[in-house]
Amino acid sequence: MKNSKYLPLLATFVVFVLGYVICISVFPNMLSTRVAGNLLTDNAFLGITAVGMTFVILSGGIDLSVGSVIAFTGVFLSVILRDTSIHPLAAFAIVLVLTTAFGAAMGGVIFFLDMPPFIVTLAGMFLARGISYLLTTESVPITHPFYSTLQEIYIRMPGGGRLTLIAMIMLAVFALGIILAQRTRFGTYVYALGGNLTSAQLMGVPVAKTTIGIYALSGFLAGLSGIVFSLYTSAGYSLAAVGVELDAIAAVVIGGTLLTGGYGFVAGTFLGICIQGLIQTYIVFDGTLSSWWTKIVIGLLLFGFIALQRGLMWMSERSARNMRHASAAAQASGA
Template identity: 45%
Template sequence: MKPKISLNSRNLPTLVTLGLFVLMFGVGSISFSGFLAPQNFLNLFIDNSYLLILGVGMTFVIISGGIDLSVGSMLAFSTMLSSSLLEKSHWNPMLVIPVVLLSGVALGLLMGYIIQIFELPPFIITLAGLYLARGLCYVISIDTIGITNQFWQDAAHAQVVLIGGAFISPSVVIALVVVMAGMFVSRSTKFGRTVYAIGGNEQSAILMGLPVARTKILIYVFSGFCSALAGIVFTFYTLSGYALNGANMEMDAIATVVIGGTLLTGGVGSVLGTVFGVMVYGTIQVLIVFQGTLNSWWTRIAIGFLVFLFCLMQRLFESRKGARGRKRVPPASAAAAS
C-alpha cells in the first residue's frame, strides 16, 4: 500500500535525488559508450551493497535527530572478527555470522544506552565507539587476515543471474532485504513512526506518551546491527579482514543519507531516499572511472559539493515553510546556541 506520489515537501527531496541520479546516469550514457548497460547499473548495487546497509541504519539514526560516527570502525571490527574466527579459530560460518551480528548489536546497545540514560550527545558517544571499535580491530590483528573459508568464497563468487544475462551478487540480495525491511519499519510500524516523532520534537514525543527511551536505544542497536552486517558483506567483497577497512566510511554513510534528502536536524527523511543517495554516490565513482583521466579522489570533491548543495536546498525548503513553525525553538538547540 504505497502512498500516493504527490509533489509535497515530504517527498520532494527524494524525487530531487532520483532526478539527479537519472540525470547523471543519462549524461554518462550519452558521453561514454557502454555506460548504459544493465550490468553497469547493477554494478552500482554490487559495489555499494555494504554502503547501502550502513545507510539504512544511519537513516534511522539521523531521522531521530542523532548521529552515529562509529559505523565505519564497526564495519572494520566486523571484518576482523569474522576473518579471525573463520581463519584462526576455524569456527563454522553458520556460527560466525550470528556471533558477529551480535557483537554489532552489543556495541550499538552500549552506545544507545549511554546516550539515553546519561543524556549524552550521540556525537561524542559514537565518536568514542569509533575509537573503541577501531582499537579492538588492532587487538585482533595488525595484519590483513585473508579468508579462504569455502562458504565465504562461494558467497563472494556466486552470481544471481537475472533475465538478459545480467547478474547481482548475494550481497545485493542481503542489502535489498535490509532496504525493504527498513522501508517497512519506517513507514508501517510503531517503532518507525516513533523515530520520526523523536526527530520532530523529542519533548512532545515524551508528552504524547511514546516509548522514547526504548526507541532511542533501539535505533543505535539497529545501526550497530547494520554495521556488523555491512562488515560481513564487505568481507564477501574483499575476502579479507583488515583493521584499516572502512576508514571514513561513516562519513560516506552520512553523506549518502543527506543526499537522499534526510534532514540532519531530524524528523524528515526516508530509506528510499538513502537508496537513491547511494546510487548517486556510486554513479559519481563510475563516471570518474569512465572518464579515465581524473583521479578517484575527485569522487570526494563531487560528494562534498553535493552534500553542500543538498543542505542548502533543505534550508531553502525550511525557510519557505514560513516563520510560524520556527517561533518555537526546540530546547536542545536553544541550549546549544547559548
C-alpha cells in the same frame, strides 16, 4: 513543511536521472545490466550501513562508529575463521550479536546519561577501531570454502549482468528498512523523536526503548555490512572502512533526509547511494579523472542539499509564523 517534505526526495531523484542521462550520453555502455550489477555489488556494504544511518539521523542523532564496527567485524571473522574450526554462519551470528549489543550500549549511554550522540559514538568509533588493532594489525585473508560458495551465488540478469548475493542482501535491507520506517510503530516513534523530543515524550513515545533500538539497529546493520564487506574483499583488516561513516552520512543527506531529524525516507538514501556509485562508475569509464573527483562532486551535492534543507526549514518557520499571526488576528476581530 508537510506539503514540501517530498521535495528533497524529488530533487534527489531528478539529480540521479539527470546524472544517469549524462553518463550514458557520454558512455553508452553504461546503459547495461553489467554496470548496474557492478554498481550495486561495489556499494552493497555502504548501502547497508546507510540504512542504519538513516534511522539514526531521522531520530535527530548521528553514529560515527559504523566504519570502525565494519572493520572490527571483518577482523573478528578473519581471525576466528583462521584460528578456530567454527563455521562461518556461527561466526556471523556471534559478531552480529556483539555489534548489536555495542550499538544498544551506545544508545543506552546517550539516553540514560543524557550525552550527545556525537560524543558517545565518537568514543565508540575509537573503541571498536582499537579492539580491531588488538586482534591484528595485518590484513588477514579469509580462505574458508563457505566464503567461496557464497561469492558464487548470483542471479543472471538480461544483458549478462550479475546480481550478486551481497547486492541482493543490500536490496533486501533497503526493502525492509522502508517497511520498518513507514509501516511500523517503531518507525513512527523514530520520526517523532526527530521531529520534537518533548512532544514525543508528551505523546507517550517510549524514548529510552526507541533510542536504544535505533542505535542497536545501526550496530546490527554495521555488523551485517562488515560481513558483506568481508565477502566482497575476502579479508579482514583493522584499517578497513576508514571514513565510511562520512560516506553513509553523505548518502543519507543527498537522499533528502534532514540533518535535524524528523523528515526523510529510506528510499531517498538508496538514491543517494546510487548517485555516489554513478559518479564512481563515470570516473572509471573516463579513465583520466582522479578518484578524488568523487569526493569533490559529493561535496558540492552536499552543499546543495543542505541549502535546500535550510530553505525548506525557513519556509516552514515562515508559514508557521503566518498561521499564528492569522489566528491571532482572527481571535482579535472576533473579540
